[in-house]
Amino acid sequence: MKIFTADQVRAADAYTIEHTPITSLRLMEKAATQCTQWLIGRYGAGHSFHIFCGAGNNGGDGLATTRLLQQHGFEAKAYLLHYTDKFSADNRANQAALRGGEAASLIMLQPEDAFPELPTNAIIVDALFGTGISRPLEGLVAQTVQHINALQDQYPIIAIDLPSGLKADESSKDLLTVEARHTLSFEVYKLAFVLPENAARVGEVHILPIGLHRDYLTQTPTRYQVVDMEMIHRIYKPRLPFSHKGTYGHALLIAGSYGKIGAAVLSAQACLHAGVGLLTVYVPECGYNIIQSTVPPAMCLVDDGGQQSVQFHEAVTADGQGKYKTVAIGPGLGTSGDTAKAFEKLLQRYHDPMVIDADALNILGAERYLLEQVPKHSLLTPHPKEFERMFGPSGNDVERLEKLSAAAQQYSLYILLKGRYTAIATPEGQVYFNNTGNAGMATGGSGDVLTGLLAGILAQGYSPEHTMILGVWLHGLAGDLGAAAMSQEALTASGIVRFIGPAYLEIAGAK
């Protein structure tokens, strides 16, 4: 699903009005109808709705929603904030329509008025500002938003289109905004929804269709997209009936050190569950028995350098044309000087896209010049701390996203940045956001599982871009299925591995 900028949303609006027999007032009615249905479906009988409206079209949505809720027999009141007399035309039309209905359901709130008393069954709806926000909230609006936020533990707060005060395409880091439990937005995602700094502001996002013109939606190129099932279906390739293990590639996984062989085990298990044809795990001597007994389908190569591997570059032939379709390196590897030297030699020998994670990223962070030598189109999987070590700190999430995208373009790499919506930046400047996964996955070894999954998918012949999108999505879905079966708390990295299979089944089943 595409992420539109506020300008693109306005253009989609205008295009729809121009190319279909629909007026802007009618489009607002559709938006309000969708919000009304969502509110009734979610909260239903026994609740009263208190809708705080601004003077623009977001306020218009709120006024129309109030009227439609009343028409469905619900108690609903609109509080129109009187901070200006410049109401939009569609806002005025909806004020009139509401006045024509039940008396006392449209209340003008003046700057000197106290915040209204709300009954215990209240649902607060925020329709103050949407995409039209252009400056920080102040005066009556700021006071109202502060009041609303102070009530968030008592009443559900539902934002229409955007939590008021939040900018759709820029960082709102230090700004006052509504803190909603749910945000009901129209047709497409907005960048603000996927930024970690806005997690407490947007709550759960629900995208409601309002009939914006298909042509505009499909033909407008966007820099940002949210991965959805449709995209996953386009990427996923079912296995061929006449295939053999050679069809699905041979992966070399370089991982583990004394005390961290578990990272190699988890990665290896995930790689096998991803569907790789053959797997060789390269570990220091102390890992040999462990790998052979816990991951029997994998072969094992042993380094004789002691507690960390220091000769793994020799596992690939000097011209890099060896038997391995994919190399993944990093989980539990260690960062000793000799390990770092071996990594540098590996980069000199192996020129196909590889998967680089954990300690291998830390080596890159310490020896920045090595970034230039990483094979083009490799997959890097840092969490925010590792990212910062490599590319420096950022003032806010949008700045960090720019940094991520710039690095991916500069070094021709696929770099992801882990988070609730993991961002995947491509060498072409696109950024995909992943929408699967949950807080239960914030557990040791979860990243090692992702590395193995990516290696296993890449080895099967998927492109690096498709590997990133499919791998991160499967990882999150496996975590979601695991959490559903055993709770977020009890989910472990091994639990995520166990649910990779069911996650594949969901794609195959829905195809």
Ligand SMILES: NC(=O)C1=CN([C@@H]2O[C@H](COP(=O)(O)OP(=O)(O)OC[C@H]3O[C@@H](n4cnc5c(N)ncnc54)[C@H](O)[C@@H]3O)[C@@H](O)[C@H]2O)[C@H](O)CC1
């Ligand atoms: N295609 C769609 O998605 C549709 C969206 N709809 C809704 O319309 C709003 C956008 O409406 P707009 O009138 O352009 O903007 P706002 O209501 O967000 O803001 C109104 C107005 O307020 C002024 N303003 C900006 N910042 C401040 C401030 N801090 N204090 C006071 N005033 C401020 C500025 O002049 C704005 O223009 C969208 O979000 C949807 O909710 C349609 O209803 C259906 C189609």
Ligand SMILES: [K+]
């Ligand atoms: K709003």
